[in-house]
Amino acid sequence: MSAPLYRIPGATKSAASTAPADPRVAGTPGASGSADAGAPAQDAPHLPRTVAEVLASSQVEAVLDELDRDLVGLAPVKQRIRDIAALLVIDKLRLNLGLAAQSPSLHMSFTGNPGTGKTTVAMRMAQILHRLGYVRKGHLVAVTRDDLVGQYIGHTAPKTREVLKKAMGGVLFIDEAYYLFRPENERDYGQEAIEILLQVMENQRDDLVVILAGYADRMDTFFRSNPGMSSRIAHHLDFPDYSEGELLEIAERMLAQQNYRFGEGARDALAQYLARRIAQPHFANARSVRNALDRARLRQASRLFAERDRELTLDDLCTIAEADIRASRVFAGPAPSTTTDTGSGEGSRSTAGDSR
Amino acid sequence: MMTNPTGRLTQGQFSFLPDLTDAEIALQVEYGLNKGYAWSLEYTDDPHPRNTYWEMYGQPMFDLKDAAGVLMELADCRKAFPNHYIRMLAFDSAQGVESIAMSFIVNRPKSEPGFALDRQEIVGRTQRYAVRAYSTGRPENERY
Numbered sequence: 001m002s003a004p005l006y007r008i009p010g011a012t013k014s015a016a017s018t019a020p021a022d023p024r025v026a027g028t029p030g031a032s033g034s035a036d037a038g039a040p041a042q043d044a045p046h047l048p049r050t051v052a053e054v055l056a057s058s059q060v061e062a063v064l065d066e067l068d069r070d071l072v073g074l075a076p077v078k079q080r081i082r083d084i085a086a087l088l089v090i091d092k093l094r095l096n097l098g099l100a101a102q103s104p105s106l107h108m109s110f111t112g113n114p115g116t117g118k119t120t121v122a123m124r125m126a127q128i129l130h131r132l133g134y135v136r137k138g139h140l141v142a143v144t145r146d147d148l149v150g151q152y153i154g155h156t157a158p159k160t161r162e163v164l165k166k167a168m169g170g171v172l173f174i175d176e177a178y179y180l181f182r183p184e185n186e187r188d189y190g191q192e193a194i195e196i197l198l199q200v201m202e203n204q205r206d207d208l209v210v211i212l213a214g215y216a217d218r219m220d221t222f223f224r225s226n227p228g229m230s231s232r233i234a235h236h237l238d239f240p241d242y243s244e245g246e247l248l249e250i251a252e253r254m255l256a257q258q259n260y261r262f263g264e265g266a267r268d269a270l271a272q273y274l275a276r277r278i279a280q281p282h283f284a285n286a287r288s289v290r291n292a293l294d295r296a297r298l299r300q301a302s303r304l305f306a307e308r309d310r311e312l313t314l315d316d317l318c319t320i321a322e323a324d325i326r327a328s329r330v331f332a333g334p335a336p337s338t339t340t341d342t343g344s345g346e347g348s349r350s351t352a353g354d355s356r
Numbered sequence: 357m358m359t360n361p362t363g364r365l366t367q368g369q370f371s372f373l374p375d376l377t378d379a380e381i382a383l384q385v386e387y388g389l390n391k392g393y394a395w396s397l398e399y400t401d402d403p404h405p406r407n408t409y410w411e412m413y414g415q416p417m418f419d420l421k422d423a424a425g426v427l428m429e430l431a432d433c434r435k436a437f438p439n440h441y442i443r444m445l446a447f448d449s450a451q452g453v454e455s456i457a458m459s460f461i462v463n464r465p466k467s468e469p470g471f472a473l474d475r476q477e478i479v480g481r482t483q484r485y486a487v488r489a490y491s492t493g494r495p496e497n498e499r500y
Binding site: 136137139158161162164165166167168169170200204207208 | 414415417419420421422423424425426428429
């Protein structure tokens with residue numbers, strides 16, 4: 001029988017016809033960031049023609065400045081984010097001139113040694129991509145193998161799909177992604193999860209950004225056994241180890257965040273500590289720094305605890321003294337012979353252990 | 357019937373309107389998600405108005421942020437049941453409500469033969485009426 005003549009209020013004329021419209025069209029008006037991201041070209045009388053005009057109407061520069069300010073080192077990572085932001089701006093200019101642009105694939109893999117900031121950057125990436133207008137909602141769903149892979153036959157697919165549905169419109173962060181694939185067990189359900197992931201990564205590129213993270217060598221093995229995964233990830237970001245200076249800066253920021261500061265000589269003591277610690281096995285970059293500072297805080301606490309009758313000032317409570325750092329076990333061993341020794345030691349940094 | 361000139365099943369929201377497109381469904385889903393509803397899908401091939409509980413397709417989707425996830429599930433359901441009625445439900449978990457806040461049909465069989473009115477004469481020439489869907493004459497899964 002004939003279809004009725006009335007139409008849902010607010011629906012477009014074409015949407016009322018039987019031709020299925022692109023769901024992306026409808027998805028954008030609800031997104032908060034769409035005002036600047038998808039900038040409707042129709043109702044703006046003057047379309048920006050220069051990069052400066054586009055930058056003025058979006059928060060791209062603020063995002064980049066914030067990134068520079070908040071994260072120490074990580075130059076290649078920052079450069080890649082800059083490139084992505086630049087592409088967004090240029091895409092917008094192209095769109096204004098009527099050139100259709102396909103949204104770029106933004107799936108990423110983060111590889112690097114322990115404690116180089118992979119998880120930290122991933123957490124921020126969702127926010128960054130949202131502000132740049134690439135993802136609609138900008139939330140981050142962080143999962144590991146347990147959340148994707150089921151316990152028995154037929155359990156994996158619904159589990160993986162549920163996680164994917166939750167991550168739609170945002171970023172799906174798979175930490176230690178190499179655990180998904182267990183070559184030693186050919187009936188492992190991880191492979192099924194990988195297949196579903198690949199399918200969604202390919203078909204719903206606009207809805208979801210997937211970030212895989214893991215230690216470099218194991219991720220290499222993972223990608224070698226899953227060439228499909230490797231080729232669908234456009235951005236392979238390698239997180240370099242921090243230099244000593246960067247680690248010191250990280251230490252200072254960590255202390256400042258917790259309302260502590262270095263006492264006299266403590267900063268130099270930490271620098272010497274780091275020089276020795278880097279040469280030792282299981283060095284985990286920023287994570288080792290955090291652990292060292294936590295131990296220093298413990299020593300500071302017991303040092304103050306011992307002086308029962310002393311009135312403690314704000315200064316006392318905030319200061320990590322040189323002795324708190326010098327008491328470390330690291331100083332007990334022999335000093336590294338030369339400074340060049342620490343440089344060559346970097347290559348031998350273990351990726352296993354001390355990862356928790 | 358004059359009250360339903362198109363002969364289509366009219367249950368839930370928007371059922372007198374032309375079928376919603378995917379874009380329009382996405383808008384509705386987005387609206388529900390912003391209100392904090394959990395969407396779910398149900399299907400059936402028994403369109404009787406008193407058939408309240410349809411079969412669930414998958415589990416209700418809690419903690420979603422974006423309509424794309426719900427539409428992905430809908431695409432799966434349509435693939436599995438191209439000739440069934442499929443409806444979307446939004447569950448409002450707010451305390452004191454805890455029930456379905458929205459519901460509309462998103463998929464229909466190609467032809468909908470409609471309903472028959474059965475009359476039965478009982479004692480004292482009293483008439484008893486019943487509504488019966490033509491399609492339910494055949495066994496399940498062979499109806500449309």
